[in-house]
Amino acid sequence: MMDLTQPQWVRHTVLHPFEGFEDLRWKKGGTLKYTAVIIAALFLALIANDRWCGFQFRPLPDALFSVVPYLMRSVVYFLAWVVGNWAVCTLLDGEGTMKNICIYSSYALIPYIVSTFINVILSHILVQEEGVFFAAVYYIGLIWSGLLLFSAVKAVHQYSITKTAAAVLLTFFAMLVILFLAVLFLSLFQKVYVFFYSLYTEILYRIRV
Amino acid sequence: MKLNMLRRRTAAFLLTFAAAASVLTLTASADEPYEVYNYNRLGEAVPSQAGYLAERAVSGIDLGAGDLNSPQDFCRGADDCFYIADTGNSRIVKTDGELTKVLHIYSSFTMPDGSRTTLKNPKGIFVAPDTGNLYIADTDNSRALVCDTDGNVLLEITKPDSPVYDQGLTFLPQKILCDGAGNIYTVLSSTTKGAAMFAPDGTFLGYYGANAVARTAKVIADHFWNIIASDEGRKHSNRAAPTAFDNFDIDSEKGFIFTSTSSGTTDTDIVKKVNPEGYNLFSYLSGHKWGDLFSTWYSGTSYKTRIVDLDIGEDGSINCLDQTTGRVFQYDKEANLLFILGGTGDQVGTFSSGGSVTAVETRGKACEQICVLDAGKGSITVFSQTGFGETVHTATDLYNRGYYEEALEPWQSVLRQDGNYRRASLGISSAYYNMGRYKDAMEYAKRADASWVYNKAFARYRSEWLRNNMNKLLVTAVLLLTARLAWKRYRKRKGGAPA
Numbered sequence: 001m002m003d004l005t006q007p008q009w010v011r012h013t014v015l016h017p018f019e020g021f022e023d024l025r026w027k028k029g030g031t032l033k034y035t036a037v038i039i040a041a042l043f044l045a046l047i048a049n050d051r052w053c054g055f056q057f058r059p060l061p062d063a064l065f066s067v068v069p070y071l072m073r074s075v076v077y078f079l080a081w082v083v084g085n086w087a088v089c090t091l092l093d094g095e096g097t098m099k100n101i102c103i104y105s106s107y108a109l110i111p112y113i114v115s116t117f118i119n120v121i122l123s124h125i126l127v128q129e130e131g132v133f134f135a136a137v138y139y140i141g142l143i144w145s146g147l148l149l150f151s152a153v154k155a156v157h158q159y160s161i162t163k164t165a166a167a168v169l170l171t172f173f174a175m176l177v178i179l180f181l182a183v184l185f186l187s188l189f190q191k192v193y194v195f196f197y198s199l200y201t202e203i204l205y206r207i208r209v
Numbered sequence: 210m211k212l213n214m215l216r217r218r219t220a221a222f223l224l225t226f227a228a229a230a231s232v233l234t235l236t237a238s239a240d241e242p243y244e245v246y247n248y249n250r251l252g253e254a255v256p257s258q259a260g261y262l263a264e265r266a267v268s269g270i271d272l273g274a275g276d277l278n279s280p281q282d283f284c285r286g287a288d289d290c291f292y293i294a295d296t297g298n299s300r301i302v303k304t305d306g307e308l309t310k311v312l313h314i315y316s317s318f319t320m321p322d323g324s325r326t327t328l329k330n331p332k333g334i335f336v337a338p339d340t341g342n343l344y345i346a347d348t349d350n351s352r353a354l355v356c357d358t359d360g361n362v363l364l365e366i367t368k369p370d371s372p373v374y375d376q377g378l379t380f381l382p383q384k385i386l387c388d389g390a391g392n393i394y395t396v397l398s399s400t401t402k403g404a405a406m407f408a409p410d411g412t413f414l415g416y417y418g419a420n421a422v423a424r425t426a427k428v429i430a431d432h433f434w435n436i437i438a439s440d441e442g443r444k445h446s447n448r449a450a451p452t453a454f455d456n457f458d459i460d461s462e463k464g465f466i467f468t469s470t471s472s473g474t475t476d477t478d479i480v481k482k483v484n485p486e487g488y489n490l491f492s493y494l495s496g497h498k499w500g501d502l503f504s505t506w507y508s509g510t511s512y513k514t515r516i517v518d519l520d521i522g523e524d525g526s527i528n529c530l531d532q533t534t535g536r537v538f539q540y541d542k543e544a545n546l547l548f549i550l551g552g553t554g555d556q557v558g559t560f561s562s563g564g565s566v567t568a569v570e571t572r573g574k575a576c577e578q579i580c581v582l583d584a585g586k587g588s589i590t591v592f593s594q595t596g597f598g599e600t601v602h603t604a605t606d607l608y609n610r611g612y613y614e615e616a617l618e619p620w621q622s623v624l625r626q627d628g629n630y631r632r633a634s635l636g637i638s639s640a641y642y643n644m645g646r647y648k649d650a651m652e653y654a655k656r657a658d659a660s661w662v663y664n665k666a667f668a669r670y671r672s673e674w675l676r677n678n679m680n681k682l683l684v685t686a687v688l689l690l691t692a693r694l695a696w697k698r699y700r701k702r703k704g705g706a707p708a
Contacts, residue, residue: 055655056664061251127668128661 002027010034013107017147021104021155032099035106042109043074045116053123057134077175080182081105084174085153089167094157104156108148115141242559243552250631250658252502258627260539260548260598261579263558267308268588269295274302274311277587282346282384282518282568283580286336291570292343293582293589294334299327301334301345306572308580308589315343318360326362328354333384333396338461346382346395353382353395353407366393369405369413386459386466388485394457394466401453403487404468418468418487420451423477454481460521465490467527471515479516480529480544491544500531500538518568522576524606530569530581535560537569537579537592541605545632548601550592551581558592561585575602597626604636613639631657642666647673 002023004012009029013020024030047070050059082105086098096104115137126133153171154164247257269277278297285291289306301315317325333346342363345354355364368380382395382405391409394417403419422428428449435443452475454468468481479499482490491497500514517532525542536551553562560566565585572578577599579592594602604619617640623633634657641650642662647670654663675682 054667055651056660056667058660061658063251125671127671128664129668 004029006031006034010107010110013104014110014148017144017151021107021148021152024104024107025100025155030100030103030107032103035102038106038109038113039074039078041113042078043070045113045120046070046073048120049116053120054126056128057123057126057131076179078106078109080175080178081171084178085167085171088170088174089153089157092157092159092163092167092170094159094167096156100156104152105149108152109145111144111148112141115144242554242556246549247629248502248546249629254502255629257549257629258597259550259595260601261537261550261592262595263551263556264578264591264593266557266583266586266588266590268586269302272302272304272308272311274304274314277302279584280567280582280587281332281584282334283570283582283589284334284336285570285572285580286341287338288341289572291580291589292334292336294331294345296330296332296348296584299329299331301328301331301343308591315360318354318356318362320362320365333382335384335386337387337391339389342387344385344387344393346385348381348383351380351382353385353393355387355393364411366395366407366411369407371413373415374405374413375400384456386457388459388466389461389464396453396455396457398455401450403454404457418454418457418466418481418483418489420454420468420470420478420481421489421492422449422451423475452477454478456516456518458519458521460525462523463525467519467521469516469519469529471517471532473511473513473515480519480527494544497544499529501534501536515564517564517566520569520571522571523573524575524602525609526571526576526602528569528571528576528579530566532564532566535562535566535581537581539576539579541609543609545605547605548598550579551590558590560590575599575606597623600626601630604633608636608639613643616640617644635659635662638662638666642669645669 004027006029009024013024013030016023047067050070051062051065082098082101085101085105086096088094089096089101118137118141119134122134122137150164150168153159153167154161157164157167159167241259242263245257245259246254249255269275274295275298277293277295280293281296283291283293285306290312291304291306291308293302293304295302299316302311303313303315304311317327320326328345328347329349330347331345332348333344335344336342337344341358343354343356343358345356347354351368353366354362355366356362366382368374368376370376378397378399381398383398384396385393387393392414393407393409393411394404395407396404400416401419403416406414406417408414431447431449435446438446452470452472454470456471457466457468459466464485466483468478468483470479476498477495478489480491484490500516504511504513506512512533514531515533516529516538518530520528520530522528526547527540527542527544529538529540530536531538534551535553536549538546539548539550540546550558551566552559555561560581560583565583566581567584568582570580570582572580573594575594577594581590581592582588583590600619600622604616604623607613607616607619613636616636620633620636620640623630624637627633634653638650638653638657638659639662641647641653642665647666650666651663651670654660654666
């Protein structure tokens, strides 16, 4: 019973929002390799959405393209989510390990990624006046992924529904704190770097004179 | 053999060198005393081809009228003569259209009762296109004069004693013009209610075309407090007053009056197009930035565009003079930026910084010449249209009148000369769209970075494609369905479980 290969596990969890992740946990399925692939796909999907869509839906001119925001919106947000969720749920008696949170959360993102790619294809066929189809696909993907994410958190930590909701909210808060601290540290380290660099140039001048 | 090769190589080298040298000299000879630029789709200033070249500067001495002293305004009449309000010398100088010689100097006028009268710092002049009468804002005499070309005063307008006019205010006409019906409008320095408007017989009719109040946070907050304040509190609250416009011009053919506001503190109603009812037809352009898109900050001072004068060309173009930078911004009648010319400096075509330019006039059916009056130098600089400018004007005119296909050829020529000229790509796209060449229209919309234009062309391209390929699509769909059914049957017969 339920002896699925890894690709079959992906299919099973995505198509069974309510018990898929429980089964995954029970049979100890899922692999980090797929997480890496999925996050890479998310990164690509975000870029594709802005760059490979039909010209009538192009949101920003080519000249303004920068890869950093896309990296931020995929990899950094995902890592912040995993770390934040792990930190919060360890305190809230969650049973999930960091590895499992990684795997389950990334599987939950698949519908959003797929809907984004579908939109990229649709954008070459539709015109602006038919944008409502676009929005429909987008929201279906988003809500599906949201549901899966909720179910993933619930399964990985073995929570009740209310506790899961609380955990998700707290995780968002934790993400905010993490990102805030990250920005703080970045600017701090930059200042330290500038300090040492000016020290270095100063010494260099003194030696020369 | 070897020698032959060497010779050929030398020849090739020399040819390349000659070509390079000729290119170098070409760019050198086309130099302007200022950077020629235009704005691209992202609002960045990019180098551009010059639409106008500074031809010459003419001083009062060149004209034979002696030095001009701080002239504040000039106007070109229907007789193709210029009338310069030589403010500091309190006279009006009439020159020919080519600005080569003086035709007449009005230093005094004959009043209806036969007495002579002189001007005192006249700051505004207008010549009626139909009658040829002069309208003079005789500022420091607190009056406006209407006189014929022989210098006989036909009408003198002084401070109105109407109850509508607050008697505590001064009456110092700054600029003046008249419309097709002979009504006289004059910009006063003492009011923000708009231009004072007079009937042809000189009776005061009221105010015309005031600016709107800028919606700053303070104005909105005041409005909110006024709603909840008591009557007593309301009496003492601040009344929001708009910035007054300080110059105007009339499109005599269409009857619209264009106003310009030189205030450095507001972005509201910098240029208005006012219809005879006083309604601003450019109100839909509220986000439109006139002049330079960004103000420059330099050692603590902000240099912001201040449009002191505008002139409506015979082709309907709007030529705005920026006092801060000495630049003229030429827009077509739909307020699309065409060219930027002029600058600060000491050479011909540039003006002293700090605001000495006062007035701009155009000449010719398609604005072949733009003349800028510089009060500091007391001179008029004449800019002449280049070949590139002529092509752009032709194309713009055709395009704005809806002749998209006819505009194709000139737009292509524009694009060959300046690949950054975005409106050319838009124009070509529209032309191809009208010709039914949707694929090409899409291509040029892409180049112009205009997704809404692309969208239109794409919609037509798609329906055309569907119409042509509907048969193939249907056949493919039917074939696919049959194949699927057959495959299922086959699997079932073999006894395998369907996947």
